[in-house]
Amino acid sequence: MKTKLYRIERISESWERRIVAGGFVQHREIYQDGSRGPWQFYVSSFDSTPAGQYGTCEVATINGLTTVPIDPDNHIKVNRRWHSRRHWDH
Numbered sequence: 467m468k469t470k471l472y473r474i475e476r477i478s479e480s481w482e483r484r485i486v487a488g489g490f491v492q493h494r495e496i497y498q499d500g501s502r503g504p505w506q507f508y509v510s511s512f513d514s515t516p517a518g519q520y521g522t523c524e525v526a527t528i529n530g531l532t533t534v535p536i537d538p539d540n541h542i543k544v545n546r547r548w549h550s551r552r553h554w555d556h
Contacts, residue, residue, distance in 0.1 A: 487545050489527040498542075507554040509545060512536070525554070 472484040483493045484505070495503040508526040515521030518538045524531040525544060534542050541548040 486530055488532075489529055490525045490544055491528060504552055506552075507542065507549065509517070509554050509556045511544065 470487070473481050474484050477483050477493075480496050481493055482496060482502070484533050485490050485493060486492055490507060492505040492507055497503070508523040510526060510531055511532050512523045513521045520538060522533050523536045523542060527543065531556055534544055536542050537548070540551045542547075542554050
């Protein structure tokens with residue numbers, strides 16, 4: 467599988483951000499030792515679906531927020547791919 471390269475912007479001493487396909491915004495932390503955390507999407511809010519069921523949530527994009535599905539195991543679907551809880555922040 468070919469990996470796409472996106473422009474990485476340093477937004478503070480300890481954070482980086484990038485804009486990926488579809489205009490979705492991802493961020494990651496830069497630790498004091500110079501290592502970096504995982505790229506994460508920012509989830510702004512969730513619908514009123516009870517936990518443990520399929521629902522939707524709002525994910526940050528360069529143009530605001532976009533509604534995406536979330537599954538019972540807290541995976542969000544962005545750009546036709548499911549991302550585990552490790553790859554999003556709220």
